[in-house]
Amino acid sequence: MPLPLVAVVGRPNVGKSTFVNRIAQADEAIVHEMRGVTRDRSYHEADWNGVEFKLVDTGGIEMGDDDAFQGSIRNQALAGANEADVIIFLVDGKTGINADDEEVARILRRTKKPVFLAVNKMDTPNRDDELWEFYQLGLGDPWPVSATHGHGTGDLLDALVEELRRVELSEENDEDDGINVAIIGRPNAGKSSLTNRLTQNERSIVSDVAGTTRDAIDTHITHNGQRYTIVDTAGLRRKSQIDEDVEYYGFVRAMRAIDRADVALLVIDSTLGLTDQDQRVAGFAAERGCAMVIVLNKWDLVEGPEAKAEIRERIADRLMFVGYAPIIAISALTGKKVDRIWEAIDEAYENFNRTIPTNKLNTWLAEIRESGHTVTKGKVILRMKYVTQTATRPPQFTFFANRPDVVTDNFERFLENRLRESFDLVGTPIKLKFKKKD
Numbered sequence: 001m002p003l004p005l006v007a008v009v010g011r012p013n014v015g016k017s018t019f020v021n022r023i024a025q026a027d028e029a030i031v032h033e034m035r036g037v038t039r040d041r042s043y044h045e046a047d048w049n050g051v052e053f054k055l056v057d058t059g060g061i062e063m064g065d066d067d068a069f070q071g072s073i074r075n076q077a078l079a080g081a082n083e084a085d086v087i088i089f090l091v092d093g094k095t096g097i098n099a100d101d102e103e104v105a106r107i108l109r110r111t112k113k114p115v116f117l118a119v120n121k122m123d124t125p126n127r128d129d130e131l132w133e134f135y136q137l138g139l140g141d142p143w144p145v146s147a148t149h150g151h152g153t154g155d156l157l158d159a160l161v162e163e164l165r166r167v168e169l170s171e172e173n174d175e176d177d178g179i180n181v182a183i184i185g186r187p188n189a190g191k192s193s194l195t196n197r198l199t200q201n202e203r204s205i206v207s208d209v210a211g212t213t214r215d216a217i218d219t220h221i222t223h224n225g226q227r228y229t230i231v232d233t234a235g236l237r238r239k240s241q242i243d244e245d246v247e248y249y250g251f252v253r254a255m256r257a258i259d260r261a262d263v264a265l266l267v268i269d270s271t272l273g274l275t276d277q278d279q280r281v282a283g284f285a286a287e288r289g290c291a292m293v294i295v296l297n298k299w300d301l302v303e304g305p306e307a308k309a310e311i312r313e314r315i316a317d318r319l320m321f322v323g324y325a326p327i328i329a330i331s332a333l334t335g336k337k338v339d340r341i342w343e344a345i346d347e348a349y350e351n352f353n354r355t356i357p358t359n360k361l362n363t364w365l366a367e368i369r370e371s372g373h374t375v376t377k378g379k380v381i382l383r384m385k386y387v388t389q390t391a392t393r394p395p396q397f398t399f400f401a402n403r404p405d406v407v408t409d410n411f412e413r414f415l416e417n418r419l420r421e422s423f424d425l426v427g428t429p430i431k432l433k434f435k436k437k438d
């Protein structure tokens with residue numbers, strides 16, 4: 001297998017060559033001068049904690065005349081994004097952000113590849129309070145490093161290597177399998193019936209999950225042009241030993257499926273209501289940050305509008321902590337309303353991947369500030385200065401404030417509710433972080 005490729009991109013003079021030379025550990029490095037098309041980059045081999053990878057220094061791209069400077073930065077970023085497995089975007093901590101950095105960031109935000117934003121020339125450690133302006137680039141938490149002194153490069157490489165492992169795993173496991181949907185819920189809730197309904201009219205390929213514990217069946221299908229992998233955690237239950245603790249193994253399977261899922265479909269037997277296990281599984285999915293749709297199955301057995309309203313209310317009440325999940329009543333037996341599940345999955349998945357522009361978020365924050373909502377503790381008043389989205393899948397928002405330590409759970413809930421009111425985020429959990437900025 002070829003070594004994973006890490007591209008280092010950034011405008012001239014931010015310290016790319018210095019950075020690459022430090023990581024490629026000169027005495028061990030073999031510098032490949034590739035001929036021909038790739039003359040403008042140098043490839044270096046590197047190793048961190050036993051994980052080998054190749055570094056591409058895109059710094060050598062020559063500047064042409066006139067406007068070619070902008071063009072070359074863009075090409076560099078695009079080339080990096082296309083050929084690399086992971087991208088390190090280097091910016092200059094001394095000079096701060098300029099228009100070229102913003103241009104590169106715009107390109108990199110669109111790639112699906114993991115991007116590490118490294119702020120170089122941070123020669124004095126522990127000056128993280130100087131980092132906040134780099135959040136504006138919308139590429140997540142910045143990593144302070146000093147290519148000349150070596151500060152911070154170890155932490156960055158630890159995270160990078162972890163990401164390379166993840167990339168390798170995901171390439172092995174799901175080569176563009178589309179939206180990964182886990183069907184979870186207690187035994188007999190109707191998971192298999194629902195899986196059959198969802199897949200019966202579609203061209204589908206069934207594959208067992210790799211490994212010795214065959215605890216789920218993956219079905220790959222295309223519905224209305226969108227690819228899905230439906231993971232049915234009930235599939236092989238009947239083959240397992242009868243005296244196994246069915247509830248317990250069901251739970252373990254559900255957890256494993258949730259780990260791989262983009263969207264979890266929690267199937268509930270309407271005639272029985274919510275079990276403790278349902279609640280536990282829902283809590284686990286929320287913690288793992290996957291999107292969720294709640295399916296009230298066997299709705300054909302519930303009679304009369306009062307009973308229906310009561311069941312809905314009770315379940316919504318006990319699943320309040322995943323209040324963002326839409327609740328859809330269906331019958332897997334008759335097929336009634338099953339179609340609505342597709343729309344709910346698509347919407348939850350879209351929101352799970354949503355990016356809200358920083359300027360919209362800050363207009364929203366200004367409104368909250370004007371409304372006077374804040375937290376006080378003794379003489380301390382929380383002042384929120386700036387907010388930006390720092391991750392997707394699920395969306396994560398980082399707030400910069402004078403005293404993040406006084407933020408309460410209540411206030412966090414208030415902010416989450418307001419975010420959800422202002423920006424449609426149905427179906428996905430969201431995460432909030434608070435950082436200090438004076």
Ligand code: GDP
Nearest residue numbers: 012013014015016017018059120121146147148
């Ligand atoms: P490139 O054009 O992006 O490849 O940048 P270079 O690696 O050639 O570095 C440009 C300049 O920045 C050189 O003078 C380096 O010595 C300097 N430089 C690189 N990294 C650091 C650093 O961490 N701290 C400081 N103070 N200077 C650095």
Ligand code: GDP
Nearest residue numbers: 187188189190191192193234297298331332333
């Ligand atoms: P699983 O253990 O969660 O996979 O559940 P199954 O799909 O095997 O369903 C358990 C039982 O419930 C079977 O007898 C199904 O026929 C029945 N069932 C599933 N969905 C419905 C439904 O919507 N309405 C009714 N009345 N029965 C259903």
